Amino acid sequence: MIEILKDPGVLALPQLDPATLRMDGVALGSPAAGVPRHRITEAQSSVVARYRGGDDIDSEYHDADGRRLTLDEVIDHTVGADGFLYCAEELTYKVRAGLVVGFAVYGAPLARFAHLTSYEELLAAFGTPDRVREEGSYGDFEGYGLYYWGARKHVKWDASHRRVTLINVGDFEGNAGP
Template identity: 60%
Template sequence: MIEILDNLDVLARPVLDLSELKMGGVALGAPATSIAPQCIVEVQSSIVARVRDVYDADQDDIGREYYDADGQRLTLDEVIDHTARSDGFLYRLDEISYKLRGGTVVGFAIYGRRLAHFRHLTSYEKFLTAFGSPDQTRKDTEGGEFMGYTAYYWGARKQVQWDDWDRRIILINLGDFEGNTGP
């Protein structure tokens, strides 16, 4: 099995067998409970109705508080446990995340500093040379302004977001994300 974090170049392949990959020691199809909860710093879950960012006196972000629909505060451990048995996203501090469905890992995402490995790709043309021609491309806009592209590679069940403003890849996800398997 190939550990993505030890071999980021595998992400440039236009065709991947996702059953041969793991990220952060976790394979697609693995039970979500196999993800070490102490690595999780943020959660997106159906049990959470409200999230509040918490800051210290110097206005440094020190964490988040989670609340259920009744306004009861939930600990991060409670939210992780619920999410690991259902659907949602678990985010690690080292800028990778896991998509969960029915308590199973169905997708990976990698972003932020982790993508510095591809910093030599300073143009969309260089990106296309390295990653190959996508099966589908979507122009990304915000407020009517062109921001970049999302490239879909159906043979890899992958999408890559190219930020044209910063001239870099900002997100790669693999697995069960909308658009990753074709129209």
């Protein structure tokens, strides 16, 4: 198994086999209960009907009846069902039916790719994607989403900051093809 936090360069491989990856010791397909609980800072699950949070706001979770949920309750539900587990290290685990089915890496862990300062350098490092999607909001071009279907990988390129801002691997929308 390849630990992507110890060797993030492996994420650039266009023919990456997701079944060989671990993130912080947790392999794709393994039980979500194995995600280091002390690192989880937020969670998203269907038990949450209303969420409030942000950079300077403590997260609040409420169920459909308006009862406030603790983070531990939301984590417990997520690891046994579907959702996302967010860690302070800018790592996210996608969970389905209690199993980890995807990893997302963003922010500081992507420093390994900081030397890529042009879209052309990105393509040279990661290879030709199976699909490229222009991304933007309100009609403004912001960058590209590159999809590598064999590797079940998505790489997001921020054109204005000229950097990789997200890499996700596994069962995320678009990663397995059209």
